[in-house]
Amino acid sequence: MDRAISPATQARRRRQRWLLIVAALLLVGTGLWAFRGALRPSIEADSLLLATVETGDVEAAITATGIIIPAREAVITSPIQSTIRRVNLAAGARVQPGQTILELDRELTGSALAKLQDEQLQNRNKSTQLQLKLEYGLTDLRSQELVQQEKVRSLQSALRDEQHLLKIGSGTQESVRQAELNLKIAQLELRRLGDQIRNQRQTNVADERELSYTMQIQERNIAELAQKLRQANISAEQAGVLTWVNEDIGSTVNQGQVIARVADLSSFRVRGTIADTYADSLHLGDVVVVRLNGTDLRGTVSTISPAVDKGVVTFYAQLEQSSHPALRANLRTDVFVVTRAHREVLRVKNGPFYQGGHEQPVFVVQDGRAVRRAVRFGESNFDYVQVLGGLRPGEQIVLSDTKSYEQAEELTIKR
Structure with a gap:
């Protein structure tokens, strides 16, 4: 004969079932969380280049190639048609005014x-x-x-x-x-x-x-x-360094032909070349930044050649520190011609992440993660990119190239 189950027993059994259901749900949730973490892309912290958003100046510039040349260089030409009889000084020698460099047959x-x-x-x-x-x-x-x-x-x-x-x-x-x-x-x-x-x-x-x-x-x-x-005994009119001399004894030189160059190596300037597509952006008085082995020297455009030669425009720039120790004759350098300047704006260091557009996604570092975020950019130069929106001062972004994570919304940073 069946006996009725007491209410206390029924209540206990209901509690046990609920506890089993809750435990199962917790177990499933934990498993899903762990599975999601296993599927989330991750990246090693040591392989990342990070930069902090800061406030500063951004100068929009176009890049040119340059070569350091003496600020003053005397070109010595042959006064007569003759042959070289004797060379008294070699290139690189220091000369004084009136010192004979070479002799011509008279x-x-x-x-x-x-x-x-x-x-x-x-x-x-x-x-x-x-x-x-x-x-x-x-x-x-x-x-x-x-x-x-x-x-x-x-x-x-x-x-x-x-x-x-x-x-x-x-x-x-x-x-x-x-x-x-x-x-x-x-x-x-x-x-x-x-x-x-x-x-x-x-x-x-x-x-x-x-x-x-x-x-x-x-x-x-x-x-x-x-x-x-x-004047057949060719001499220097100014003190300096003999940068070049025709050393071919016996060779014929015509009247007016260059036979030597004497330069004053105490001060320098820059001869730059830029693609003719940027010719309209180049103006007299434009600020230039000359980069030499990590040293930036500023100057201004003093002369622009009116002719285009083989698709490039030649210009000359005077330096504010024309006697800087880093300057060497014929040293090649990067020249940045500043076209526009923005003062005290949000900026971030330029790097592989920047694709040159006005708006693009970047990864922002948050709590050990790199979270994808759309950011608007403005002007840029070799060093910095102007931030117009999407970032706040003090935030860090990933400078490294993240093209392989284009589809990822979030990256785990492994330390």
Whole structure:
């Protein structure tokens, strides 16, 4: 015969069932949590590059390549066409003003100078001959003028005589007219001689002036060639370092050809090149940052070449610290031309994470995890990226390349 179960027993049994259900649920939940943790991607802390969001300046810049060159460099050219006879100093040697660098053969130029001097002697002789010839011609005309003057006076006297004879009835009107005609012809001839003498004097002055000009030109040519001959021993005009010299003894050099360079290595400037696509962004006075072995030197763009050569634009920049110890001639360097500057903005160090867009996801470090978050960026340069939104000062982000975790919303950082 069945007995009724007491209420106390039924209540105990219900508690036991509930306890079993709760335990099962806890067990399932723990298992799911552990399984989820096993599926969550993880990354080693040692392999991460982290950066802290901070407040500072961000200068937007375009990157150029540069080379350090002396601020002042004297280019020495050959004053004459000649051959190199002797090289007294090698490249790298320090030179003082007036110190001879190399010597040119002066024989050919000396012969040319002697020829010019001989021609000048001939010109002087021509000048003497011309003066004698011109003076002889002028003297002859003067003599003819004196004779003609006497002839005019004689004809004037003859006319007076004929007029007197006509007056007393001993002469004829025809004789008077003939005497007048002879006098008029003589006077015209005397006037012609006077004009000829004046023209001859002007011609003499012009001829002498022309020969004088020729002699002056010749004198200048002689002085110029003599000066070039004295400069055949090539010397420095300023103190500095001989950066290059033509050491090919016996080689021919033309007049105006560069044969040596002397530079003042106490100060430097930068010659930069940039792609012509950025030519419109380059302006005189733009700030530049020159990076040398971790040292940043600032300066300004002083000159921009107007021509594009092989797709690049050349510019020159003056440095604020033109005598910095890190500067070396012909040292290649990175040059950053600042186009815009933002002061006291949120920024983070540039790194592999930055893809150059205005908005992109990044991983933010939170409580041992790297959580994916969308962040808006602004201007950037080689060092920093401007943060416009999505991050707060003091937060850390992952700088490392995380392309392999594109689909992950969260990463576990293993320490």
